[in-house]
Amino acid sequence: MSRVEVPPISAVVRAWCPDWHTHAMATSEPRLAARVDALMTDAWVLAAFASAVNGEPLSEEHGAVLGAAGLAERVSEGWRLRPDHRAELAGRPDADAFPGRIGRILRQAADAAEGVPARPDGDDDAVFTAEGRNSGAQFGEYLDLLAARLPGVGGLLRSEGLRFLDVGTGIGAIAAEVAARVPGARAVGIDVQPRALRLAAAHLAERRLDDRVELRLEDVAALTDAGAYDLAWLPLSVIGTAAAAEALPRIRGALRPGGLLISATALRGAPEERGTRREAVLRWRVDRMGSTPWDAGELAARLVMAGYVDVQEVRTPPHAMALVVARAPH
Structure with missing residues (x-):
């Protein structure tokens, strides 16, 4: 199986805006690539959190994402959401719907990013x-x-x-x-x-x-x-x-x-x-x-x-x- 390369976000931004680095060095504003990278990372953290609420065991990589974000802790059997987060989710009547809701919002954001019109009835x-x-x-x-x-x-x-x-x-x-x-x-x-x-x-x-x-x-x-x-x-x-x-x-x-x-x-x-x-x-x-x-x-x-x-x-x-x-x- 061929290996899929995951380019850093800075490479994506450079391809879109070749002079981004020169512009960033010439101003006091945060570099565009760094801001985009932070926003992209937040989106993946949200996805990781949503997919963890069902209580299934987390892979080392999945758990490490949530651990770095302060949302999970390492226990003897691996990673799991923090007890306070588990308790809050367990007490909500909509806990089962949470992953689907986050997925729907992320899909809507992806449509917006690509200029695709909103699809009000797009959910299955x-x-x-x-x-x-x-x-x-x-x-x-x-x-x-x-x-x-x-x-x-x-x-x-x-x-x-x-x-x-x-x-x-x-x-x-x-x-x-x-x-x-x-x-x-x-x-x-x-x-x-x-x-x-x-x-x-x-x-x-x-x-x-x-x-x-x-x-x-x-x-x-x-x-x-x-x-x-x-x-x-x-x-x-x-x-x-x-x-x-x-x-x-x-x-x-x-x-x-x-x-x-x-x-x-x-x-x-x-x-x-x-x-x-x-x-x-x-x-x-x-x-x-x-x-x-x-x-x-x-x-x-x-x-x-x-x-x-x-x-x-x-x-x-x-x-x-x-x-x-x-x-x-x-």
């Missing part, structure tokens, strides 16, 4: 399903947070016969979470992707909730239900700007008087995050995916303009989605 069914299960578990955490922070939410989630609208239902895991936790609750999950509804039907049947969740191939921008729901969920990550603008008044009309809308955006808009590298990357990812680029402040302002009342942002843990809640007027 297994990854799509794992992401959906994670979304359902995360939504359960959001409900617990809102019940603890906002008057009336706890009572709403104990209301037998609650009606729930799940926009961008995916595999139906969020609708299933509400149906499972609220006695007698019924939900409607809408999505514009036939594949999502096919996977949702299977997921709901597996959880024996298919008789309490109705699935529709429907765009929220064309929603015509009136006064039908006590609770609705609108994640901006699954719809474009035009659809989101149209969705706000339509969901308000679909809610019963006093009904609650929970909306979410990845762009928190917190003062301490503005202008940071993380926020800039999030905004680029949102733009590439064609999602709605409203931060929490803009989302709240648009809800007020759309006629909602009691609009407020609910603080979430750092790096979590920002939640903005609002009610339909009485």
Whole structure:
């Protein structure tokens, strides 16, 4: 078998920019090659970490990568993730989905690097399903947070016969979470992707909730239900700007008087995050995916303009989605 040579990143940069070394020597800025090398190394460390969370034994080379990054330790049987990292991952309901999520983000980054348009439906069914299960578990955490922070939410989630609208239902895991936790609750999950509804039907049947969740191939921008729901969920990550603008008044009309809308955006808009590298990357990812680029402040302002009342942002843990809640007027 012929040997595959792995060129150092400096060689890659030299081929692209032959005068990089002369330029770097003539300026006080960090050398381009060194910065690219550091970024490339970070990407490989992330991949190494994601592939280690399943607890399988690590090769010497794999473990050494994580050890050098402070993420793993050498034990008698070889390398393994640090105990504090293992404990944190074990306590999360989405631990099984973590490798797939990191892989998906790295594939999206690779597409961006090569100028390939974003592929919103590019995940295979297994990854799509794992992401959906994670979304359902995360939504359960959001409900617990809102019940603890906002008057009336706890009572709403104990209301037998609650009606729930799940926009961008995916595999139906969020609708299933509400149906499972609220006695007698019924939900409607809408999505514009036939594949999502096919996977949702299977997921709901597996959880024996298919008789309490109705699935529709429907765009929220064309929603015509009136006064039908006590609770609705609108994640901006699954719809474009035009659809989101149209969705706000339509969901308000679909809610019963006093009904609650929970909306979410990845762009928190917190003062301490503005202008940071993380926020800039999030905004680029949102733009590439064609999602709605409203931060929490803009989302709240648009809800007020759309006629909602009691609009407020609910603080979430750092790096979590920002939640903005609002009610339909009485």
